Amino acid sequence: MxxxxxxxxxxxxxxxxxxxxxxxxxxxxxxxxxxxxxxxxxxxxxxxxxxxxxxxxxxNPHIINFYNAIKNKDITPHLVRFFLEKEGNILKNRGEEHYKFIRDRFNKYFDSLDFLFLSRAGFNGMIRFNKKGCWNIPFCKKINRFNKSYITKIVNQVSRVSNRITSNWIFECxxxxxxxxxxxxxxxxxxxxxxxxxxxxxxxxxxxxxxxxxxxxxxxxxxxxxxxxxxxxxxxxxxxxxxxxxxxxxxxxxxxxxxxxxxxxxxxxxxxxxxxxxxxxxxxxxxxxxxxxxxxxxxxx
Ligand SMILES: C[S@@+](CC[C@H](N)C(=O)[O-])C[C@H]1O[C@@H](n2cnc3c(N)ncnc32)[C@H](O)[C@@H]1O
Incomplete structure (x- = not known):
């Protein structure tokens, strides 16, 4: 707090x-x-x-990978802004098709930034994986999901948790x-x-x-x-x-x-x-x- x-x-x-x-x-x-x-x-x-x-x-390894990436500075507030602006613009043009593209990419490579994107563009902010361990939440249907203020909100959240995490915090799956x-x-x-x-x-x-x-x-x-x-x-x-x-x-x-x-x-x-x-x-x-x-x-x- x-x-x-x-x-x-x-x-x-x-x-x-x-x-x-x-x-x-x-x-x-x-x-x-x-x-x-x-x-x-x-x-x-x-x-x-x-x-x-x-x-x-x-x-859930995706949660642990995400927070380890923040701890190791592989994910920074700056990088999150850049990533969400880029993918958010494509989402605005292509809509659900792009959500599905990121979902399929995540289910192949399990990248932590894609995990963040899905968590924030999926229906009702839910996390659910199917029997094969693949992301299984539909699109929230808001193609303008990543507008400027929403991105800033997420960037600030990343910034606050990264300030909280020190080298004495261990994340383990x-x-x-x-x-x-x-x-x-x-x-x-x-x-x-x-x-x-x-x-x-x-x-x-x-x-x-x-x-x-x-x-x-x-x-x-x-x-x-x-x-x-x-x-x-x-x-x-x-x-x-x-x-x-x-x-x-x-x-x-x-x-x-x-x-x-x-x-x-x-x-x-x-x-x-x-x-x-x-x-x-x-x-x-x-x-x-x-x-x-x-x-x-x-x-x-
Ligand atoms: C109710 S959620 C925790 C919610 C968390 N307190 C919060 O506020 O976000 C339960 C968590 O337990 C994890 N989980 C389920 N089975 C587990 C197990 N056998 N060992 C460790 N974690 C497990 C799930 O992946 C899920 O993230």
Whole structure:
């Protein structure tokens, strides 16, 4: 965060936690070690902490390649402007045909700038890969997508995250099991796995075994952890809370996910933060409902 302003990353995704960052930050314990994030996604949570050392990982290699390219200065704000102006002009002339051209080029060479282009010109800022690991999101249908102000916005986002990334930030494409094992006592692990029982793509499958392994690893870690999970919506509860996570501390908060711009497309869900440490009550915790251990059946919001 810069002052009270959230650093918004240049990559978009449907599960992005931008709106929940202040809530997550409000329960962070005193920082002593590294920030470890095994399901980094867009990286929005990490970019808004002030840890000097970070170990960020994801099973999606395109995310990791993109941030390593920023870290190594292979991608700079200047280069992003040049690239988006060039490709954006062609998009304006050729429309969807050019989106498909970049999509096919990306699916062949997996270039990080093409990944950025697709993330910002794809439908609804979603990331989805098919069974062959190829980009699988349709065009947003806006041929003037990369107008001057939109490019400037993206360039500024690249600039802010590159200012945040230091040589002590590691980006690695690895399964969460390997990362959590490496955490030590002073580290803080933040986990935001694909939600059990919700959307699935090539990099976002989440099985009962995955949930079980995550539970086993977080149960024995010496580090402090925070886990994001969905708790319940109007129709059902997340059975994994009762099965596994109820033995830890839990706070919840109502949240709206947008699918499309229309107000009626806002889906309300109650989000949970599961954590294994005592809260520091001298810090204001953003409006939340505190649930005691084993209290799944007593929730009312
Ligand atoms: C809900 S998203 C994380 C969103 C992120 N917190 C944000 O705000 O952008 C879950 C991420 O977990 C990654 N993932 C899925 N399975 C994984 C695994 N076995 N190990 C590591 N990462 C995994 C996905 O690629 C995806 O980026």
């Amino acid at each position: 810069i002052g009270n302003k959230i650093i918004v990353p240049p990559i978009k995704s449907q599960g992005i936690k931008t709106k929940l960052v202040p809530w997550i930050k409000s329960i962070l314990p005193q920082k002593t070690g590294r920030w470890i994030e095994p399901f980094m996604g867009t990286g929005v949570v990490a970019f808004n902490t002030d840890f000097k050392e970070a170990y960020l990982s994801d099973i 690895t399964d969460f099991r390997e990362i959590i094992k490496k955490a030590s006592k002073n580290d803080i692990i933040y986990c935001d796995p694909p939600y059990h029982g919700r959307y699935v793509d090539y990099y976002n499958g989440w099985s009962d075994d995955d949930e079980n392994d995550l539970f086993e690893l977080l149960s024995i870690t010496k580090a402090k952890f925070i886990l994001s999970a969905w708790h319940h919506n109007n129709y059902r509860s997340n059975s994994m809370i009762e099965k596994y996570w109820n033995i830890f501390n839990i706070i919840t908060k109502e949240h709206y996910y947008h699918s499309g711009g229309r107000i009626e497309n806002r889906n309300s869900i109650v989000e949970a933060l599961v954590y294994n440490f005592e809260l520091n009550f001298s810090k204001p915790v953003e409006k939340s409902l505190f649930l005691g251990v084993g209290s799944m059946s007593k929730i009312s919001l």
